[in-house]
Amino acid sequence: MDRTSEAVPGTWRELLGPRYVPVATVLAGGVLLEASNVYLTTSLLPTIVADIGGAEFYSWTMTTFLVASVITSMLVSRTLMARGAVAAYVLAFGLFAAGSLISAASPVMAGLLIGRAVQGLGGGLLAGLGYAMIQRALPERLWARAAALVSAMWGVGNILGPTVGGLFGQLDAWRAAFVVLVVVSGLLILLVSRAIPATGRTKVEAPVPAGSLALLTASVAAVSLASVVPAGAATAIALAVGVGLGGWFLRHERTARVRVLPEVTYRGRSRLRWVYVSVGVLAFGIGTEAFIPLFGQELGGMAPLAAGFLGAALSLGWSVTQMVTANATRPRVVRALIVGGPLLLAAGLAGYAVAQRELPGGGVIAVWVVALFAAGAGIGLAFPHLTVAAMGSSDDEEEAAKASAGINTVFIIANAFSAALAGVLVNLGAPSLVTSAHYLLFGFAAVVVLGVAPARLAARAVPSATSTPV
Structure with missing residues (x-):
């Protein structure tokens, strides 16, 4: 990373200029795919259900995506250290494209849920890499602006997702929407090798933090379930279980030898x-x-x-x-x-x-x-x-x-x-x-x-x- 001339403030013109715009495009583009995908799919769901059925699993299209995203978002730093920046991004975009392709080809709701889970695995990596790579790919004077650009993609995705999803839904072409995601992912893979600086690989000796992953994933799944079960006792139980598992996760993280969040936390x-x-x-x-x-x-x-x-x-x-x-x-x-x-x-x-x-x-x-x-x-x-x-x-x-x-x-x-x-x-x-x-x-x-x-x-x-x- 270039740390020269850090006394000179960075500007938007520099970040979006010829030198750094390819990096900014990959970082922001990955987060935008993750951010817009949830809302795009939600907008398409009425059309999808009318075509392949599965109305009883309506809410699970978001739950499966979200839980999968949580799992891989907690493995971002390990993937980055073990594979290097370029390979990590190729893996993330590849998973997202594969999930989108499975979703596009799904004849039944079960296939769509599998596709959404695979999408989530790639999306969780993409969103995490968008933040983790700022300090590795850009000079420190551009960190704040790059962070603003990347995090702005969550807001842009909340606008773009429903707009694009609604358009394809109105055209009764929901499968084409997922094909577009495959194409965009492929284009960004081609850009990665040109834009993202190669980083060294480090052998990760520590094992995967399986305990923390299991606890936090279960917590998110339980809380997500609370939004789809009938209101009343079932909702209260699901929320209580989710909060309890979340507390257990924090307690486990404090004493675990292998953690999800950095030890300094x-x-x-x-x-x-x-x-x-x-x-x-x-x-x-x-x-x-x-x-x-x-x-x-x-x-x-x-x-x-x-x-x-x-x-x-x-x-x-x-x-x-x-x-x-x-x-x-x-x-x-x-x-x-x-x-x-x-x-x-x-x-x-x-x-x-x-x-x-x-x-x-x-x-x-x-x-x-x-x-x-x-x-x-x-x-x-x-x-x-x-x-x-x-x-x-x-x-x-x-x-x-x-x-x-x-x-x-x-x-x-x-x-x-x-x-x-x-x-x-x-x-x-x-x-x-x-x-x-x-x-x-x-x-x-x-x-x-x-x-x-x-x-x-x-x-x-x-x-x-x-x-x-x-």
């Missing part, structure tokens, strides 16, 4: 744990997105397409804001952004909740859009700087790679927990959809505002002196 005075908690809180707020189109259609009387764009307002706020806030380098400003992120996210969700009512006028709908954009902006304020804080948490290259990849692992896990809890809160408010919206949005705002405390601790990971401010 569990040191007594380490601030990396608070960085991860802060990332999890921001990712948690995204769980509301699945229900925003529903509220738009049922409460606002909006057409499906318009309601879909309403759901994209949060992601748009996230993506646009972090492209600006990534320019901040003054330590005091960076700390303020990290602490302000959950505050703005909570305020946006609460504002959207207050404005919920049946058949609102155009002015109220405009308030919805502004509130959701503000909520997304809260994520954009803090996310790129939390990513950089994780990268700089250790001087050891392998531990730093683990810390970077851990951002994606934490992000996926928080999404799983938030999606499950969102379904529970909406069901509790039934049959009144306004009450459901209040339970969901006020409940999530309350959880997110509690994230200010760990954000303050995470902000202390920002050094008192950085490169020359922009």
